[in-house]
Amino acid sequence: MQSKNKSVLKSEYPNDMLRIPDLEPVKRSREFQAYDPTVRSRVVYEYIFNSKTHRWIDENIIGLNSTESRGYQTMGILHYIGLKDKHKGIFKGYSMNDAIRVLQKQHSNFAMVIDCLESLNIEGKSMKDLNEFDHMLFQQGLHNKEYVIGNKTKYYIITVKIEPDVVSPNFLSKYLVYLLEDDKVLKHVDIQSGVTKQLLTLAKKEGIKLLHQQNPMVKIEDVTMIHYKQGRNKNDWQKDYGEDLADLFEEFQESLNSSILKTSFNDIDSERSEEDDYYNDGATIYYYGRRYERNPKNRAKTIEIQGLNCAGCGFNFEKVYGERGKDFIEVHHIKPLSTIQEEVAINPETDLVPVCSNCHRMIHRRKDEVLTIEELKELIKRQSNTGD
Incomplete structure (x- = not known):
């Protein structure tokens, strides 16, 4: 063997005979749970296909300042799954389908890795074909603070629309909801349904709920709500104006007061x-x-x-x-x-x-x-x- 990352060289055996080093998962799940499935899948892909470093993935996929994060977020995600240095770049040059096929033939359980790759390989598409939603572009926008429109506020609720055909084989509509405080992502959740009507409103309400869980005393003037949708003619980031935020605030407060009373x-x-x-x-x-x-x-x-x-x-x-x-x-x-x-x-x-x-x-x-x-x-x- 001439590579520390491959048990058996691809050139010596057909794809379905490649032996992959066993996973070595750890129990710490904090970093894995902190990011949505799409981000985790992109992390896995860049590591085992493109040999990207932890710091590079932190910067370009997760949207962090790698000088500060030092690659620890990516490392935490990969280590929870069980991917270590010996797996880095092991599928370089492979197609997604070939890689999935190889993993399915292993004696060890690679289900988590397969799930990540399959989520990026919907209906046989490759990563380059998934142009409907570029998660890297969104993370870069977060990193560059493109959500700051007008006066800067302490809190931001960001709703992110993901078109149905890139979410899952079930064609579910999906929104990601992010809560930021002082430009740091505190929490995020997924809102998805087979019915698109009113889903944005549900996502906004979930954002208000996350906000009040973080700070029950928050004032409306300290909050900005942003809707992110890729492919707009002018700007993917749009601020909610008018009485929408105020109405949601009032509705949540009335519901909260009723529950507390x-x-x-x-x-x-x-x-x-x-x-x-x-x-x-x-x-x-x-x-x-x-x-x-x-x-x-x-x-x-x-x-x-x-x-x-x-x-x-x-x-x-x-x-x-x-x-x-x-x-x-x-x-x-x-x-x-x-x-x-x-x-x-x-x-x-x-x-x-x-x-x-x-x-x-x-x-x-x-x-x-x-x-x-x-x-x-x-x-x-x-x-x-x-x-x-």
Whole structure:
């Protein structure tokens, strides 16, 4: 053998006899999961067909600054699949169909590699034939910040249309939805369907959802929505103007408020069920005394304004408990309820604060020494620094 990348030289054996080194997959999937299937497929193709380096692929396929990324994103994708240096350029000079045929005849499982190549070889097309959507061109546009149109904003929601005939053999329409913060891609999802009508609207709504998951307190003036479609006469990147973004923002907020308000009623009832007098005749009298902090509208407004992270320690129930913890947080009344003798107007922005159960207990543990949020945070910081 004269090549470290090929177990058996192509010139010595017919295509279907080429023996491919076994894959060596690793468990780390962060980089693999971070990019959509089209990008991953292009990464695999450039590596095993064109012998491109990790840095080159980071720069030209993923759209990163390779000086900063140093090829680690590409390396993570390839290593998760199991492709190592011995696989680099192993199919140089082969057609896509021949490569797939060779992989199918191996004793080891090359299913992930085959899936990547088949997604780029739809109906027998080669990479050069897939002109309907050039993913490299899109990634280069991201890298060059072509989405910045007019005044620059902190967040960008980018919807990317991919024509049905280059998505899958099932001819599904597809949109990629990207969320950027300070010019960095935070998240992306695929939206696809056999029905194209309203699919763009669904993609935009998914972008708004991703945005609020990242920053529940985001302001509309900090957001720009861009629609990317290759092949336009003037510019592939177009900014959404008018009231479209505002309408989507308002619709999402109304839906969120409705969900939070419903959850607030349920959470309040769950809290009351823990009390001894919940089922007693006098429960309503006791409940009146605590209704300032338990008013579901005040609670929902507090969550809308201040979010669902604990103001003391930053704990988030959904991140730890998943769906069961969604939209849950306790609400602490900054002014002790025992000092309130009559019904008063409550400002959810200044009078209430979201806290986790642990912090809430510690705040009230000593009834004659109720902690402020600042005192609680200082206590946590001091204990963290001492390592206790």
